[in-house]
Amino acid sequence: MKKAIICGGSIGGLFAAAALRKSGWQVDVFERTEIELSGRGAGIVTHDVLIEALRAIDITTDDLGVYVKDRTAYDKNGNELLRLPFPQIVTSWDRIHSLLRASHPNEHHHLGRAAIGYRQEQNKAIAILDDKTEIEADLVIGADGFGSNIRAQMLPNVKSISSGYVVWRALANESDLSEEVRSDVFKTFGFFVPTGSQIIGYPIAGIGNDLREGRRRYNFVWYIGVEADELKDMLTDNNGNYYSVSIPPPLVRDDVMKRFTETAHRILPANFAEILEKSEMPFFTPIYDHHSPIMGYGNVGLVGDAACVARPHVGMGVTKAACDALCLAKSLDNFSNIPDALAAYSEERVAASARAHYRARDLGATIFVDPEGGNEDGSRNPNLHEIVSTTATIVI
Numbered sequence: 280m281k282k283a284i285i286c287g288g289s290i291g292g293l294f295a296a297a298a299l300r301k302s303g304w305q306v307d308v309f310e311r312t313e314i315e316l317s318g319r320g321a322g323i324v325t326h327d328v329l330i331e332a333l334r335a336i337d338i339t340t341d342d343l344g345v346y347v348k349d350r351t352a353y354d355k356n357g358n359e360l361l362r363l364p365f366p367q368i369v370t371s372w373d374r375i376h377s378l379l380r381a382s383h384p385n386e387h388h389h390l391g392r393a394a395i396g397y398r399q400e401q402n403k404a405i406a407i408l409d410d411k412t413e414i415e416a417d418l419v420i421g422a423d424g425f426g427s428n429i430r431a432q433m434l435p436n437v438k439s440i441s442s443g444y445v446v447w448r449a450l451a452n453e454s455d456l457s458e459e460v461r462s463d464v465f466k467t468f469g470f471f472v473p474t475g476s477q478i479i480g481y482p483i484a485g486i487g488n489d490l491r492e493g494r495r496r497y498n499f500v501w502y503i504g505v506e507a508d509e510l511k512d513m514l515t516d517n518n519g520n521y522y523s524v525s526i527p528p529p530l531v532r533d534d535v536m537k538r539f540t541e542t543a544h545r546i547l548p549a550n551f552a553e554i555l556e557k558s559e560m561p562f563f564t565p566i567y568d569h570h571s572p573i574m575g576y577g578n579v580g581l582v583g584d585a586a587c588v589a590r591p592h593v594g595m596g597v598t599k600a601a602c603d604a605l606c607l608a609k610s611l612d613n614f615s616n617i618p619d620a621l622a623a624y625s626e627e628r629v630a631a632s633a634r635a636h637y638r639a640r641d642l643g644a645t646i647f648v649d650p651e652g653g654n655e656d657g658s659r660n661p662n663l664h665e666i667v668s669t670t671a672t673i674v675i
């Protein structure tokens with residue numbers, strides 16, 4: 280039986296584990312975090328391709344998430360500017376992760392074990408962990424996300440690029456919202472797009488994947504432009520410690536939260552303002568992206584965010600990781616030699632990732648379009664139809 284080591288036990292790593300196991304591999308996953316992962320309830324938009332990928336690894340997709348039937352853009356006064364029929368299932372990171380995690384045997388899942396790099400040897404690769412343990416396998420996969428150590432060793436020139444904006448996210452319980460919001464914006468995939476900002480939101484399951492009316496939550500997402508100095512300040516805690524990539528939510532300073540609340544009162548329409556006000560602690564993440572020119576070499580491959588992060592506007596992170604995993608398993612089935620299989624995998628997935636990466640950048644750029652006459656009330660964004668009809672849609 281061929282052996283694979285996967286570094287990273289989030290969605291990309293577990294998808295790859297399931298796809299390889301189905302092809303007859305013995306797969307061990309090494310995850311840096313010491314406790315089982317949780318996504319703080321972040322929302323995930325699904326695509327048909329993701330649902331097909333879950334089925335391909337024998338995961339049932341019943342009750343995957345909340346069905347929304349249309350998309351609606353609002354202006355600052357809460358008036359409807361545009362409504363498009365757009366059936367889609369929206370779910371949560373936790374739901375997808377828990378389905379994948381349940382499919383992976385506990386005895387092959389190793390928490391609190393971080394990979395620091397690898398060594399390529401004749402016909403095999405060695406994963407090197409932070410306690411200096413070396414584990415030999417036919418294949419080592421870097422599924423260790425955005426700041427991947429495996430990618431850093433394979434492709435030291437690939438650096439993350441800052442987008443110039445952050446995303447604030449929050450979740451509101453359906454039961455806490457007014458009847459007005461529950462009967463309108465809660466039911467839809469909503470948008471508000473004034474210059475310099477972009478708000479989107481959609482309903483997701485409640486705690487424990489509860490899909491019953493009254494028990495669900497609304498996932499609020501706000502992209503907002505920030506200058507480099509301001510971002511540095513936002514990423515600095517009360518003790519003056521600066522977190523270069525993202526700051527743990529409990530360490531965000533009170534004055535940063537106060538400024539955020541004031542900006543929200545100034546900019547948001549009443550419906551989204553109420554959702555934010557009723558939400559548990561909002562948190563922010565700076566948006567970066569990167570794209571790797573290869574996704575495998577020798578006996579070492581990359582999947583998911585380790586290989587490429589497309590900005591979240593295309594909502595492709597999970598679907599892209601799923602497609603990477605299936606393509607990897609298919610290539611390994613098709614070639615007797617692992618380096619050839621990884622070369623074929625790389626060729627197919629680098630091109631697909633690049634399409635998502637550049638499409639997401641284009642969509643991100645629409646945040647800053649400022650037409651003549653301004654767009655403070657969100658009604659005059661010349662890209663409104665494009666934003667509503669192409670955000671979080673599949674990029675083939």
Ligand SMILES: Cc1cc2nc3c(=O)[nH]c(=O)nc-3n(C[C@H](O)[C@H](O)[C@H](O)COP(=O)(O)OP(=O)(O)OC[C@H]3O[C@@H](n4cnc5c(N)ncnc54)[C@H](O)[C@@H]3O)c2cc1C
Binds near residue numbers: 291292425584597599
């Ligand atoms: C605001 C926002 C909205 C999003 N919306 C969507 C959406 O609607 N649809 C969608 O599909 N995607 C969305 N995404 C993206 C999606 O969450 C990710 O792309 C997806 O989870 C990719 O997973 P991954 O496993 O490749 O990487 P990650 O989820 O980053 O996982 C990497 C894992 O590796 C572990 N790790 C890190 N370093 C090491 C190491 N050295 N050794 C061992 N383990 C390590 C980490 O602890 C982590 O568990 C969104 C992202 C953001 C920020």
